[in-house]
Amino acid sequence: MREPLTSLQNPRAKRAVRLRDRRSRDREGCFIIEGFRELRRAVQSRLPLEEVFFCRQFFLGENEPRLVADAVENCAATAVETGEGVFRKISYRDRPDGLLAIAAKPNWSLERLEVAGNGPPMILVAQAIEKPGNLGTLLRTCDAAGVTGVMVVDSCTDIFNPNVVRASVGSLFTVPIIETTSEEAMRWLVERKIMTVATSPDAKIDYSAADLTGPLALVVGSEQYGLDEGWLSKTDTLVRIPMAGSADSLNVAVANAVVLFEAVRQRRISAHREGLDS
Structure with a gap:
């Protein structure tokens, strides 16, 4: 030895x-x-x-x-x-x-994302996330929610940063994740008819009232600036998360978890109803 x-x-x-x-x-x-x-x-x-x-x-x-x-x-x-x-x-x-x-470092590309599996796809698009801890937490949440894959677009932080690995608790290795540009991500989603959803304090639709049961891509933006205008103007559905206190927003990873697990809840109810009807 x-x-x-x-x-x-x-x-x-x-x-x-x-x-x-x-x-x-x-x-x-x-x-x-x-x-x-x-x-x-x-x-x-x-x-x-x-x-x-x-x-x-x-x-x-x-x-x-x-x-x-x-x-x-x-x-x-x-x-x-x-x-x-x-x-x-x-x-x-x-x-x-x-x-x-x-x-x-793995060479992950868009071809890694497969959307023809069981049930409608659920994808996270993380645009210009700056803090490694937030990106890692997003990946961990996506793993727990069973997302189809994660697109990291216009990246401001290295997905292989040690703090991303740590905050993801290794979910970096279990969730299909790719790095690309906003333009490529938008084109890929449009070609597959996947609805894009983003949160906005000015949105008129409550996140729990939106239909999140179909093919879905939740788009989240930078901690400081939020989503850029390119995404906001082309997003299919904007939803709001009601605030009961004086805070006017949530941490990006928390907001992501709220909406993703609402989508999970709706899909479980929908699957249960389909099972009863069959």
Whole structure:
């Protein structure tokens, strides 16, 4: 068995630190996945992994070494044991759990989105989202709601930012997600006759009164500026989320969750009624 990696000057350790930076990720075509839950999702999705760094001093039980073995067996990863000092150096978390992997960035395109599955498609279009934490939370919510896929358009943040991976709790690897432009996204949605819906405080329709049972794309915009005029002017249906207090808006990830799960609720009721009628 190899001795744990203990030198902070080791090229492998220095590379892992370097991949925190977007320019390095873009140049090398790789990104990092840190954390047990995040790595487990990646392994379950059979995401190809280059290396898995692990530090036994941070392990809580038997699940962590088992996951390292699974990553080696199922994702072609090379396991690299480190000492505590090296792992603290390569980790970007205040409380590391002893697992960090390097993966090649997947090349995801529009062809990845399949809308011919069971039931009408439900897609999220996230335009110009600026904060990695919000983008990750959007992905996690989409996973929970069972969306068909996510389009990240006019991106202002790297979808492979470590904080996107962390906030998504690995949903980045389970939800079909692609990066494209607004123009390409609009054309793709129109060609497939998918209705676009967006929230606006000036909308006349309450989100719960809108029919969200058909093919649907929920479009959300930047935290600071909201959707741009190009989307607002071409969106099929604008809905509002009523505010009972003094706040006049919700965080983009929260608003997304409200509307998506209303769509889920409506679809369940519709499916139940169809079952009774058949």
